Amino acid sequence: MTDTEPLYLYKLVPSSTPVREPLLERLEVSEIDQKSGFIHLSTAFQVPGTLNTxxxxxxxxxxxxIPYGSVEQDVRWESPEGKVAPRPGEGMFPHLYNGLKLGRDEVESVAIWTNQGGWETALTQARPWLLY
Known part of the structure; x- marks a missing residue:
C-alpha cells in the first residue's frame, strides 16, 4: 500500500446487475451504496480483498x-469504522459522495472478470489494466 494518490479507482459490480456499453449517464446503484449514501470504491491494491470478501x-x-482525478473532489478516504483521512492509506477506502452518480462521465473503461474457482486468474490477467 502507498500513501500516494491513485491514478484510478474501481467499482465492482455483481453479475446480477449487468453493465452494458455504451454506458448510461447514470448506472444502477447497489443497495449497499443506496443505504450508505455514497458509492463504495476500491483502489487497485484493495480490489483482491474486495473480490474475495x-x-x-x-x-x-x-x-x-474511474480516473481518480475526475472524481477526487467528491472522494472521502474512510475506514470501515467511518474514520476519515485526507488521503489513501492502509485500511482507508475511497467513497464517492457525488449524489450516487456513476456512469459514462465518471467511468473510463469496463472489464468483465470471471471467477474460475477463485479470482487469481482474473487478477493475473488484469495486471496491465488494474493500475494504482
Whole structure:
C-alpha cells in the first residue's frame, strides 16, 4: 500500500446487475451504496480483498475503472469504522459522495472478470489494466 494518490479507482459490480456499453449517464446503484449514501470504491491494491470478501461466490463481476482525478473532489478516504483521512492509506477506502452518480462521465473503461474457482486468474490477467 502507498500513501500516494491513485491514478484510478474501481467499482465492482455483481453479475446480477449487468453493465452494458455504451454506458448510461447514470448506472444502477447497489443497495449497499443506496443505504450508505455514497458509492463504495476500491483502489487497485484493495480490489483482491474486495473480490474475495464480497464477491467470493459471484460467477463474474464488472469492474469499472474511474480516473481518480475526475472524481477526487467528491472522494472521502474512510475506514470501515467511518474514520476519515485526507488521503489513501492502509485500511482507508475511497467513497464517492457525488449524489450516487456513476456512469459514462465518471467511468473510463469496463472489464468483465470471471471467477474460475477463485479470482487469481482474473487478477493475473488484469495486471496491465488494474493500475494504482
Amino acid at each position: 464480497f464477491f467470493h461466490d459471484e460467477p463474474l463481476v464488472y469492474v469499472l475503472r
